[in-house]
Amino acid sequence: MTKIHILKECGCFRDSDFVNNETFKSKDDALLKAKHMVEHMNNEFCGKHNFTISEVGDELQIAAQMNETKKSSGCCGGGHCS
Secondary structure, three states, X not given: XXXXXXXXXXXXXXXXXXXXXXXXXXXXXHHHHHHHHHHHHHHHOOOOEEEEEEEEOOEEEEEEEEOHHHOOOOOOOOOOOO
């Protein structure tokens, strides 16, 4: 079993239809889903964050880093902008 875990949910993620901590029987299925999620999040979300995937044990972790090219003075509401 492989789980996709979003480390810090930003406001765009919470407003999306994506699910945190979704579990898959197949690692390949989980990786395909995680890649789709990251591509969508990087292309369709507000752009304040850049999302990346890393593998930790049986977990695929998606992390959000501030996008240096699109910093704003406001906060996305995810609790991790400060």
